[in-house]
Amino acid sequence: MTQIGSNEPVSQLIFEALQERFPDARCELEFHTPFELLISTILSAQCTDERVNLVTAALFAEANTPETILALGQIKLENKIRSLGLFHNKAKNILASCKVLVENFEGQVPADLELLRDLPGVGRKTANVVVSNAFGIPALAVDTHVFRVAHRLGLAKGKTPEKVEEELKTIFLQEKWSLVHHLFIFHGRRICGSRKPLCVECPLTGVCKQYKEYNPGLH
Numbered sequence: 001m002t003q004i005g006s007n008e009p010v011s012q013l014i015f016e017a018l019q020e021r022f023p024d025a026r027c028e029l030e031f032h033t034p035f036e037l038l039i040s041t042i043l044s045a046q047c048t049d050e051r052v053n054l055v056t057a058a059l060f061a062e063a064n065t066p067e068t069i070l071a072l073g074q075i076k077l078e079n080k081i082r083s084l085g086l087f088h089n090k091a092k093n094i095l096a097s098c099k100v101l102v103e104n105f106e107g108q109v110p111a112d113l114e115l116l117r118d119l120p121g122v123g124r125k126t127a128n129v130v131v132s133n134a135f136g137i138p139a140l141a142v143d144t145h146v147f148r149v150a151h152r153l154g155l156a157k158g159k160t161p162e163k164v165e166e167e168l169k170t171i172f173l174q175e176k177w178s179l180v181h182h183l184f185i186f187h188g189r190r191i192c193g194s195r196k197p198l199c200v201e202c203p204l205t206g207v208c209k210q211y212k213e214y215n216p217g218l219h
């Protein structure tokens with residue numbers, strides 16, 4: 001077990017402790033191609049990865065390219081993703097993105113953060129998830145879990161995901177960015193939940209800013 005309290009930088013201790021706790025930390029969306037990951041990530045807004053995986057298993061069996069998704073059309077696509085919520089806008093954005101991919105990128109997903117961000121419905125977080133998980137490009141997507149965990153640990157102060165991304169990127173080596181993203185998400189989903197963090201089960205109490213604030217006598 002990593003010893004919190006040694007002379008290693010706090011960020012390194014946090015990284016090692018989370019890696020030890022979550023050795024299988026990875027992208028929990030199921031995909032086989034960059035395009036499938038792009039669609040899954042768009043669908044995952046305000047929805048669990050588990051539910052997205054159920055829906056995409058059926059969707060991708062029928063249509064898993066920009067051309068075949070476009071062939072479904074708005075109504076049919078909406079019906080296939082209805083259970084995920086926000087289905088009207090998600091379908092609209094997916095179809096608009098597919099159109100751009102077919103017209104400008106020969107149906108391929110570009111391995112480029114900025115080009116991805118130009119696609120309808122694709123924000124910085126989604127673009128970061130796609131470049132890092134589909135193309136192995138170092139990126140650190142900040143979602144609600146990464147944002148919360150970084151703040152509680154005292155690693156970031158930024159009020160926007162973009163600011164927190166910047167802060168975390170200066171703290172962790174580039175080669176660790178993608179894994180930091182997964183580790184923080186695993187930690188946020190399983191231990192450091194938004195309403196009730198399970199601090200008694202957390203390996204980071206010794207370095208956590210919030211824990212120290214709430215338990216001043218223990219440090």
Ligand code: SF4
Pocket residue numbers: 152153191192193197198199202203204205208209210211
């Ligand atoms: S000690 Fe508590 S608040 Fe801090 S990271 Fe762990 S679970 Fe979250």
